[in-house]
Amino acid sequence: MANRIASLPEHLDVAIVGGGPVGAALALSLQGQGLIVGVFEARASLPSQDPRALALSWGSVQTLQGLDVWHPIPQATAIETVHVSQRQGFGHATLSHTELDVPALGYVVNYGDLAGALNAALAAAPIHFHTGVQLDMVKPLAGYVALRLNQGHVQKLVTASLLVVADGGKGLTELPGIERRHQDYGQHAVVCDVRTDQPQQHIAYERFSDDGPMALLPRGEGYALVWTCRSEAVEACLALSDTAFLTQLQARFGNRAGQFVSVGARAAFPLALRRLVSPISVRTVLIGNAAQVLHPVAGQGFNLGLRDAMALAKVVKESKRDELGSRNMLNRYAKRRALDATSTTAFTDGLIKLFAMPGSAASTARGSGLALLDMVPAARKRLTQHMVFGAGI
Template structure:
């Protein structure tokens, strides 16, 4: 049976980031295993598929501290401006990096490209073992260890098991840790879009009768589309040919980037808020989407998960260096206490935005447009939202 300090279930961006953070902060003194079901190079990997993520400035700073940003920077597209509007209404807000004296408000990372970067980094760390393809078949917790049997026949023991295995966590299910769910009654249509005019680093969030629509700047002049629609519209929208899809998107978005000229393959994902009922348990912690899966409206999901990751790594390494067991109750309690305020505030913000902007009742429409107009002229309103959007929050 192989012995580890920490075993991480899930090797996509959250799990890989945690492994690399633990290794970096401990200077290679912690023994770490990552158990991942699907090779990152495999087409259709659920953690490294066609989607992109908006990485906040705060997340970039965390990656820099861990020495990881230099490996991702070449794959990133800077967000220099953000344009928020409500179709058919006067509300409009603009934000730019120059307002805040910074080079970018955030960056867009393509998950498929990030997968190869993280896989390469994991392979270079002597203290990290990657078990892939493999899943945790059974797990058993004792007072001092967690014993794991993998689907590939390997047996592992660890002081701490961390679930970073996505919104429907197999580890949580095995341990009887349930989730609270809120169905947003929306699905997200994802595609990469080419337009006649360059995005020039501008990101757009537009609220339409279909639902929120975001276009994020990508490499080669493309934009990453996230278009939230009702489940009843899914079959119709996914059934459109490319020409019809682009025409409907043009009608909803407008002409700020000229003609919509090309779309890549479309994917669709159901949208809900899922929160683990417990973030920590005996020798067990939950991070990233396994802890909370958010609506993509404000691009906060990975950024919130990364703050989980770095905080857990800090507490585990600090405790280990002080002679504590990496899976001790004291370490996990400190992690939970540090993370609860940020998690609650970010979940509340994104959920309120969904409810506000997915509703076409006139009083809410008038209120949100007044808010957008106020944001455009009053920094006291815009600053707190921008601070959280840029990930500049306490951990």
């Protein structure tokens, strides 16, 4: 029900700020519960043409299948194997979908295609879905949260039993009891599409070097590249000619995927770790990138956010209507998500720090660890399961 906010009821059971994939998935999962749900997106239109590559774990694909939004997504490319190595060091590890007996470890899709499928479903659902909405006031109180919404020249005051912030951390920055922690990695990610002279074999590559990790994700006939470089070097990297860029890429990555022959338009964005001490406040919970922003190494950010949404939906479904937004309900959610959020954040951050350690001794230790991981099926399976389904699921 994408319409004007003037038609909103005075009270909502659940108000979701942010109509991106995480917020949309949460709203869709709450259908059929007899709840009044509102979704409010600040953007006037949502990015159905965004070509950025997004790696979805098999666990996330199962979630999207359950929401009936997977099949409308075009051109999903399967990741069957992940190959992990380090530059100028021995040792590698290979993770395979056969470890878990699943069709694929994950799939690579366009962000815009995923957002478009989710928001088409959201617009057709019995949910109060509104775009172009700014929040002029958010006031959490003991019995409800008061929201003043602004859509163009129309204002509306509503209350909600539970406020969910899923806006990527861009909007609601001042909430009582929310303590944020920020760590700048001093790195940027350069992203683009590349082609090699060999067909991709549904293998994703993770290559670590002294200036940061490099990932190749199978996408269509080629790859989506995420090249991490130091922030002071990013402008020079973007300014390289295509030939010089491919030459440097080949030198850092090696020949395991073949010879790089073409590169698409390049873009860059800064990398940092942002997280909350606790994702809950008075009648409020933060999920997805509003709760944590991770380094893109291992591709865990969106998958972790989607698990936030599904865990919250389950807690809402298990709660009585008059319990929504209560401290007991929010504590149950926070407890349920603590292990997965903490361990996934620590795993991602730890990888960056581990492979940034200089010296031959550190390189030898990393190589030994990779070789050991590759030789021990139980350890390989445990790591693969964490990456695909999260921890404590």
